[in-house]
Amino acid sequence: MKRVQDNSKILLVDDDAKNLQVAMSILKEYNVIYAQSGHKALELLETNAFDLILLDVVMPTLDGYEVCQKIKADDRFKNIPIIFLTVKDDKNDIVKGFEYGAVDYITKPFFSEVLLKRVELHLSLSHALKDLKVMNTNLNDLVEEQVEELRRKEQILFQQSKLSAMSDMIDAISREWNQPLNIIKLYLQSLNLQFSIEDIDIKQSQEMIEKTILEVTKLDDTMQNFQKFFKNDIEKQSVNIKVLLDNVVFLFKDQINKRKIDVSIDGSNLINFNFIYDEVKHIFMKLLSFSLKNFADMNKEKKFITFNINEDNNSIYINYKDNCSLDDDKCISNEFDLNSEFSNESFDLGFYLMGVFIEKNGGFLDVIKNNEGVCLSIRFDK
Numbered sequence: 001m002k003r004v005q006d007n008s009k010i011l012l013v014d015d016d017a018k019n020l021q022v023a024m025s026i027l028k029e030y031n032v033i034y035a036q037s038g039h040k041a042l043e044l045l046e047t048n049a050f051d052l053i054l055l056d057v058v059m060p061t062l063d064g065y066e067v068c069q070k071i072k073a074d075d076r077f078k079n080i081p082i083i084f085l086t087v088k089d090d091k092n093d094i095v096k097g098f099e100y101g102a103v104d105y106i107t108k109p110f111f112s113e114v115l116l117k118r119v120e121l122h123l124s125l126s127h128a129l130k131d132l133k134v135m136n137t138n139l140n141d142l143v144e145e146q147v148e149e150l151r152r153k154e155q156i157l158f159q160q161s162k163l164s165a166m167s168d169m170i171d172a173i174s175r176e177w178n179q180p181l182n183i184i185k186l187y188l189q190s191l192n193l194q195f196s197i198e199d200i201d202i203k204q205s206q207e208m209i210e211k212t213i214l215e216v217t218k219l220d221d222t223m224q225n226f227q228k229f230f231k232n233d234i235e236k237q238s239v240n241i242k243v244l245l246d247n248v249v250f251l252f253k254d255q256i257n258k259r260k261i262d263v264s265i266d267g268s269n270l271i272n273f274n275f276i277y278d279e280v281k282h283i284f285m286k287l288l289s290f291s292l293k294n295f296a297d298m299n300k301e302k303k304f305i306t307f308n309i310n311e312d313n314n315s316i317y318i319n320y321k322d323n324c325s326l327d328d329d330k331c332i333s334n335e336f337d338l339n340s341e342f343s344n345e346s347f348d349l350g351f352y353l354m355g356v357f358i359e360k361n362g363g364f365l366d367v368i369k370n371n372e373g374v375c376l377s378i379r380f381d382k
Contacts, residue, residue, distance in 0.1 A: 008123050009033065009048060013041040013067065014056040014085065019108070023054065023085070026112040027119065038062030042070060045077055051126050052119065057086035057097070065100050072101040079129070081122045085110070184212055236274040236361070241318065242267065244277070245307050248284045252292060259295050260303060267309030273316055273380055279357035283378070286354045287320050291374055294324035316380045322373040 010027065012034040014020050020034050033048060035041040038059055044050075053071070057064035064084060071077045083104040084097045094105050103125075104118055245265050249256070256263055288305070295303055300323070308319040358365050358378060368375040 008051045008127075010119070010123075011035065011041060011044060011048070011050045011053045013038065013054065013059075013064070015059045016056070019056070019085075023115070026115050030119070038064070038067040041067055045071070050080055052123055053080055053082045054085055054119070055082050055102075057084050057088055057093070065096065068097075068100045068102060081126050083118060083122060184216065236276050238272050239275045239277055239280065240269075241271050241273060241309050241316070242269045244275075244281060245284060245309075245318075248281060248288060251285065252288050255292050256305075259292065261292075261295060262302070262304045263306075264304070265307040265309070267307075268311075271309055271311055271316060273382075275361050275380075276357075280361055283354050283357055284320070286351060287374065287376075290351075291322040291324055294373075295322075298324060300324070314382055316382065317377055318380075319377045321375045324373045 009031045010033070012020060012023055012027070012032050013036075014023070014034070015036050017036070020036070024032050024034065033044060033050075035044055039062055041053075041055070055064045055067060059067075064086070068082055068084075071080065071082065078101075081103040082101065083106060084102045085106055085108060086093070086097075087108045088094075097105050103122055106115060106118060242265060249263055249265070284307075291305055303323065305322040306320070308317075308321075310317050310319075355365065362380060364379045364381075366377045366379070368377070
């Protein structure tokens, strides 16, 4: 075993001067500092960095067990190994020493070779533990550096991904804007032509203006949706679901009345949930807008749109249904096809954001295949 006395400092504690002299002569190759009382030993600990403590058990005022207790209770010194030196060889005394935190127990009178080997063994273990602690600290630092590096790389990848998503979305928006902008140009050219002739059709001009305003509104809605998508700092608030749905329906009141659609909101008036209000409002505005557009293209005697709100102990459910009969290619489930991408010509930003907002507010969407019309359920877990 490698000798470790060159850089080791030992505290030797014994009230008997003769015992101190014998022990120090055996340990002459080590840096030994002695104390003749427990109180003096504790004082020396304050000003020295010891690698090992040899501690007599039987001492006046403060015995070895009490000194050991105080050392082990102090975080600064608790890891210093302690070997008890004593004439007590009863097994209960030996067990008591280990219970107080000693690493070894040597009975007096001791053989010099036994003392040297025990000291050398525990110093080697002590230094090995210190080296292991340093290695562990260095390893932790290295791991933290690697984790931080991975975090930086993930942030870069996230930013790149976000920029890519923004690029795709901007492309989608430009395509969504293309159609209404072309229509607006046609309407304005038509209005300009009418104003250039003497016989102006006022009614037709008003219709053109209304249609132009409608297309401009679509552009404005698209931009607002785009802005909402990138806002992450909006806090959720407690929202009464019935009130929210009433507000959404009111916004479409004129179109609902014009198309003679029966709209009903069933369920409790007292169900509240924490939402980002504008995002959840967009979800149901998009659904109503989709239904109204489909109703406009058909002749049907009875038209209805129903909202149903209910809850159980775990979740809140909002079910939406209409009877605007749809062909397979117009079915709403197609709008939430997971394979759909920004580059798809049929991509609808409003439906894409609807899915994003449902997920962002902790919801789950279940679209039911139904050729009779739109049928889906949104679940928000409590």
